[in-house]
Structure formats: C-alpha cells, structure tokens
Amino acid sequence: MTDTTRSDAILARMMEFHPKIIDLTLDRVHRMLAALDHPERNVPPVIHIAGTNGKGSTQAMIRAGLEAMGKRVHAYTSPHLAWFHERIRLAGELITEDALATLLDECVTANGGEEITFFEITTCAAFLAFARTPADYTLLEVGLGGRLDATNVIDHPVLTVITPVSIDHQQYLGETLPEIAGEKAGIIKRHVPCVVGPQMEDGLAVIEARAERLGAPVLAYGQHWHVTTERGRLIYQDERGLLDLPLPNLPGPHQIQNAGAALAVLRHLGADEAACEAAVTRAFWPARMQRLKTGPLVEAAPGVELWLDGGHNPAGGEAIAATLAAMPQRPTHAICGMLNTKDIGGYLRPLTSCLNSLHAVSIPGEKNTLPAEVTAEAATAAGIPAHIAENVASALQAIAAQDPQARVLICGSLYLAGTILRENG
Numbered sequence: 001m002t003d004t005t006r007s008d009a010i011l012a013r014m015m016e017f018h019p020k021i022i023d024l025t026l027d028r029v030h031r032m033l034a035a036l037d038h039p040e041r042n043v044p045p046v047i048h049i050a051g052t053n054g055k056g057s058t059q060a061m062i063r064a065g066l067e068a069m070g071k072r073v074h075a076y077t078s079p080h081l082a083w084f085h086e087r088i089r090l091a092g093e094l095i096t097e098d099a100l101a102t103l104l105d106e107c108v109t110a111n112g113g114e115e116i117t118f119f120e121i122t123t124c125a126a127f128l129a130f131a132r133t134p135a136d137y138t139l140l141e142v143g144l145g146g147r148l149d150a151t152n153v154i155d156h157p158v159l160t161v162i163t164p165v166s167i168d169h170q171q172y173l174g175e176t177l178p179e180i181a182g183e184k185a186g187i188i189k190r191h192v193p194c195v196v197g198p199q200m201e202d203g204l205a206v207i208e209a210r211a212e213r214l215g216a217p218v219l220a221y222g223q224h225w226h227v228t229t230e231r232g233r234l235i236y237q238d239e240r241g242l243l244d245l246p247l248p249n250l251p252g253p254h255q256i257q258n259a260g261a262a263l264a265v266l267r268h269l270g271a272d273e274a275a276c277e278a279a280v281t282r283a284f285w286p287a288r289m290q291r292l293k294t295g296p297l298v299e300a301a302p303g304v305e306l307w308l309d310g311g312h313n314p315a316g317g318e319a320i321a322a323t324l325a326a327m328p329q330r331p332t333h334a335i336c337g338m339l340n341t342k343d344i345g346g347y348l349r350p351l352t353s354c355l356n357s358l359h360a361v362s363i364p365g366e367k368n369t370l371p372a373e374v375t376a377e378a379a380t381a382a383g384i385p386a387h388i389a390e391n392v393a394s395a396l397q398a399i400a401a402q403d404p405q406a407r408v409l410i411c412g413s414l415y416l417a418g419t420i421l422r423e424n425g
Helices: 005-014 027-035 055-068 097-111 118-132 177-187 201-213 254-268 273-281 296-300 314-326 344-351 372-381 392-402 414-423
Strands: 046-050 073-076 088-090 137-141 159-162 194-196 218-220 225-230 233-238 241-246 290-292 305-308 332-336 357-360 386-388 407-411
Touching (some): 027 118, 055 137, 055 254, 097 118, 159 177, 194 254, 241 273, 357 372, 392 414
Parallel strands (some): 073 137, 194 218
Antiparallel strands (some): 233 241
C-alpha cells in the first residue's frame, strides 16, 4: 500500500465527530447527503446486500461474475482489514490515496462540524466517489442491520440480497431472530426483486411478509433456486435450467450457499454460464478461511499449514467447523482473539471437536478486545485445551515447537485478521 498518512489523519479526526461508534438512524446521513448535493441519486445501478454471514463473500462472487461479463463494478464493504481503502472499490480498482483523502476532506467541510458517526460520513464519501466514476453496477454491503444502516438510502436498487440471518449484534438489532430478520429486511424496496439465501423458518417468514407488503418479488433458496454439491461439483438450478460448475475457490461448505445467492443474482441479470463459472472460481475475499502462504509468520513456522479467518459469531464458528471437517485430517490448533461484544461461548462451541488446542491472545491496539485470560477460560469451559499467549507470533512458535506439521488457524475477529494481514505483508 502507498503512503496513507493523509487519509489516516482525516479518518482519525472523523472518529471524533460523534461520541458513539454505532448509533443507528438515517437522519444524519440524509443531512450529509443533502449537503453533498445527493450523490446517492447518481450512483450506477445498485445491488444492495444485507445478512448476518456471507455478505462479503457473496458480494465478491457477484463482482467476479459481473466483471467476467465485461461490466465495470463499484463495490462498498466494511469493515476493512488492513487499510481503509479496501472499503471503496471504483470500477474494479481500490480507491487511490489521493482520491480518498480529497473526498474525505470534502466531506469534512460539507459536514460543518455537525455530529455524524465514522461509518455514516465515510459511507457518504463512498457515494460521492461512486457518483463521479462511471460504472455499470454498484455493489453495496450493509454495515449493520439494514433498516437504519447508512447504506439504506437508495430508493430504487435493481436488486436486494439477504444472505443467511442469525443471532448477532443483539444490542442494536433485537434479541430474537425474527426481530433481527426484520432489520435486515429493511433494505427491501417496493417492486424491487429480492434474492434470499437459506434462512431459518421464522426469519424467512418476516422477510417474505415485508416483501409481500411492498410488492417485491422474492427469489428464495429452496423455492426459486437450489444449490448443492455432487461428485465434487457445484450444481445450481433455477427456472432457467441447471448449471454444473466447479466448486467455489473460496473454501468451506458455507460458500456453496453464498455461491447460490450470487448465481441467483447473476442469472437474474442475464449472466451466461461463463460468467457464472467466473463468479465461483475467480472471487477473492481475504480472511475468510484464507491460506497464508508467504510472509514472516509463514517463514517462522515453515512446516505449519497456516490459515486466517475473521468469523466472530456462532454461525461463523459453525462455518469454520464445517470447513475444517471437510479438510484432510491434521492436528489443528487455534490462535484466537475476540472482541468483548461477541458471544465467545457460542463461537467456540462448534469448534470443540475440531481443535487440539487453543492459544488465546488479546487483539493488539483494540480497546474492546476480550482479555486473553477470558478467552482461555471460555475455551476451557467448551472443552478445548487452552493456553495464554502474549501475541500471535509467540503462540505460533509454541505450537510449531510442539507440533511442527500442525494446521494452525488464527481466528475470532476481523480486527485480529486485519492486524495479521498488515504485519504479515
């Protein structure tokens, strides 16, 4: 990455514009967009994606498919891992440092010292960038929830997508699955088709009820499209027929359903089989069961098979467990750091049968990190032999000394994953 000093300084100032990190409302966003002369009205056609898990992977596959069709695609995602620039992709390329810093300066000036959250003002900056750069589509990933998320200001997207909904962020979205599904379903717009991934029955009922009220056609998994695996291939079927494709290059059984949702979107947009194959074979999405093959950490433990995953909720734990279960057997150890806002017991429970041990770390530089001691206690309670480590490097050294051919998974938080990607190059 080039020198990011200028944008980093502006982003740091933006963190001080509002006392709360998360404060769900659209009032400040509408005010800010009005001050910027409503760039959200001029972005290329939007595909809006919400859900608890799989949003980013699904977006990455949709983008790969559209780009294989020769389309220019904007993409907005959060949080970033190593650098903020990852959040804004303009016509296929990450936003440059100069362009980002100039946009952020413009937004700070337009805001005029009013209260606004970091996510709100940076989302407005993304809309400004998207409106000024020609493209065929804009892929917009919800930050949190949907109904009151800063991205939910597009009146007429071409499609909305809801990936699997599960329990997470209860302090903001509600305690029950139907409540959370209702927040996610807030992105559904009148008469705009909605692609719906696999859902729990009570969550799906909420999504379908809102779609019916708004006259929004639903393209739901298990009803309007189906996806499965057969003899090492991905089989997708809808009313247009059957696709027999390679398995997704993004690892893990959960990527099958994400691929299905992406294919449903692409088929609705008229993609041919070649574009659909590109969607599942060319997508790249870091820190989702990503194999690390180079860098200082890999060099420090050359016999170790090193993986990185940013999943952080119970559904994420289940996805990791299913992925590990599908891999060739090998002693597997976790290096885990989590935030104190997450359900660590729920996250670790599915991993109990997959892990030989867990080394707990605190996330460096993160004030909301769960102390390593608490993570270790939770692992012990879940039946996983646990140790406390000063940092990831020392944990990796300890594992490699004991088990030089081990599989090691660094996991528990996107913030930890971002630290690893920055430090490991």
